[in-house]
Amino acid sequence: MKFEHVVCPLCGCLCDDLELIVERNEVISTKNACALSRSMFLNLNADLAKPLIEGKETGIEACVDKAIGIISKADYPLVYGLASTESNAQRKAVELAELLGGAIDSTSSICHGPTVLGVQMMGEVTCTLGTIMNQADLVVFWGSNPVDAHPRHLTRYSLTPRGLFTPRGRKGRRMIVVDVRETKSSKLADRFIQLKPGTDFEALSSLRALIKGEKIDIDPELKELAEEMKSCEFGALLFGQGLTMSNGKNMNVNAALALVRDLNQHTKFAILPMRGHYNVTGADMVFTWQTGYPFAIDFSLGYPRYGPGEFSVVDLLSRKEVDVALIIASDPVSSLPAQASSYLSEIDTIVIDPNRSMTSEIARVVIPTARAGISAEGTAYRMDGVPIRLKKVLKSPYPSDYEVLCKIVNGVIDGRSKDS
């Protein structure tokens, strides 16, 4: 059976033009998929999670009941992850954290959290990816390596496509890469500027000064870059974790946001974060519309409080403040610093995930689910905020993340009404 216009639930590009051939509930071939995506689709059955309690396989109902029991007794639970699931599951996860008086955080806090903090200070001059395709004659990738991390970004959105006002495609566009090391992306660039590690803030601030017409003694390459940025017709600065997770973090992002904002006194310029997990943007969106805040939220007082550095996952775990962790569609053991992730094996950790992971290895309860975008429908938000409907192409014996979370929420409520 052939599925067309399939949306890829892998990275923040959310390419929606895939074709899949499915036979006997397996993807046997893909069209238009990048290497990362193809490998994901062709290996969907590898490493599937099984329903486990204390490492022993059991039925999914028993796992959900066990999870409800643990969660209901929690003093201060953490709900975490949610970057690789759809928005209904994210909505239900917020409801659960609120109901429990716990904390909720997404992987935003370990990738583009600094971006959010920067935006909250400065604002953000941005655009959708199609605006870059249609208008940009200059694209600057800063601390970002799309060839490896977002393989089709350059061909679908930012470098080669021909758009409404960019009929010449690649020929009409300059690509600049600023990074601390050579990458596959820097090799494609018309200009590569290699920075010393830890000097992003300085470079961005210098560019801003140059654009304001100040005379400073600086690397001539940066001077030329400033000139190019000022004189393009429509520019875009796309930045990755090379900027957000290097020395300076949100100060780097502030400098980039300010630079792009000020460029708009000379031309049109936009800035976009290159977000990784396919729906980490959705987690920001859902948390924000339900609570006002995008990540690192605490409900222990009955209302949402915002506290990056206080209620964010690394801090709550490192300070051993939570007694139960509910991990949804995420693998913190592989991605968090050891002093935070090691605590997960000391407390009651429950994992809701279609796949086995390092976290599911240490969890007390593992609840396998139907994978969003493969075996469950739902909404995902692209890195530029465009909402796209995920498709269901394979059947799964398990319920979706959303369905499991509904059961848990209802179970907690039922338990309370029995108690009272």
Next chain:
Amino acid sequence: MEDLKIVNGIVYDPLNGIDGERLDIHVSGGKIAERAKAQRVIDVKGMVVMPGGVDIHSHIAGPKINMGRRLRPENHRTAPVPKTDVTRAGVGGGLSSTFVTGYRYAAMGYTTVMEPAVPPLMARHAHEELNDIPMVDKGCYVLMGNNEYIISHIHELNKVENYVKWLLNAAKGYAIKAVNPCGSDNWKWGENVHGLGEKGVKFDATPKEMITTLSEVNKRLKLPHPLHLHTIDLGVPGNYETTLETLEMLKGKRAHLTHLQFNCYGGSSWKDLSSEAGGIAEKVNDSKITVDSGQVIFGDVTTMTADAPWQYRLYRLSGNKWVNNDVEVECGGGIVPYRYRKKNSVNATQWAIGLELLLMIEDPWRVYLSTDNPNGGSFTSYPYIIKLLMDKKFRKEELSTLHQNASSTSLPDIDREYTLGEIATITRGATAKSLGLKNKGHLGVGADADIAIYPLKEDIAKMFSKASYVIKDGDLVVGKGKIISEKYGKTFMLDFKEKVEPDPDVREFFKYYTVDIENYPVEMAYLPRYEAIKCG
């Protein structure tokens, strides 16, 4: 749901010509009924009974308001809203979270709210948020005034008609919205348009052509609500001339000019900005146009509009943080926090103009109350505005605390005071009528049983800020200004009676999008409860 009988109330139901009569209202099966075998009788002796409020223009859901929320944690910190046994937690400053938005509208007796500016590419997002707003029915208007397809087919009316119909259906929208037509598109290159006849830097269409095309298409499609227009040159000193020209151009036609206050300025700079509300009101009186006021409220606000070049201008004026987002081939938008100050001559004049419009446009069926929430202020300020309209003494007291320039408008000389019947008109009867929602805004047999019951109080603002009872689709949901049961309303969409297919060249046009046309239309899964209103 049980049947209800509401007895002894003083009823204001302007659509049915009822102006303060003691009448009993019967509710059965969620509708107003001739007679109900009610087990439950609510005695509202001495209270005022009105249809549930209908807000025609309030930014409550979608990418812009959510970006505003994300931008301003400082705005939420002072306004936490705890969960209760029946309600969700959230925040309630000027950018309230979705749940709190629904609760606050309901507490004021509002039961229908329209989100007025949705980029079609982001419509799914708007619907997701609408689904998280409890207590009210809702719908959304679709941004079209800067759409590249329409711009490039501006003289091909049949094509535009087909496309607009397809787009409304794809976005599951309720009305056509145009914001700074052509100006926001020109902003994609850092420019704006000034005057109705100016062309863009990269295209041939003019604002005048865009407005007339969309209003003609609106008429051909027999849409329930007229073209909803945020016209050009908004916020600019001296813009009243463009506004008069726009009104002249639309004379005899159906159109709704939104937050008109921002388009009534005389003068040539911020220093000599003055009110031209009188001339504008006269022109409106002389037309078929409907308007909403766009009152400004003193204090901190977050401005957000699809008028991206205006937002840039406001950023440059204020130096505050600035968000801009250009949406491929459709529109753009901006966000800037702002503070309206009593002692600022421009802000004080803006405040006066909003009231002048409401008081000088004679027919309450054609001028509606709004703050362009959250732009001019929060929707929670409506009771304060109602008090200003009903109480000239209060109005004069407020005026005396403002910069003197507010007193050089005609406001000090206006003695008109709104009656309760007129308030019911501008906040529910007339707005429901303008929206073409036949089961809303009145208490006639067959109408949706959305009912607001207010305590008759000396202080009008207090009376309208906390309804004694609110009934939504026949269920009692508010008691003494508090939510007593949570309930989710429906979303209004349009019924075109036939399948709507895009023209082949719309498919061709999608090469300028980064989303496939097959993945573009909003699925019905996003409207779990809906009512499709027939066009025609």
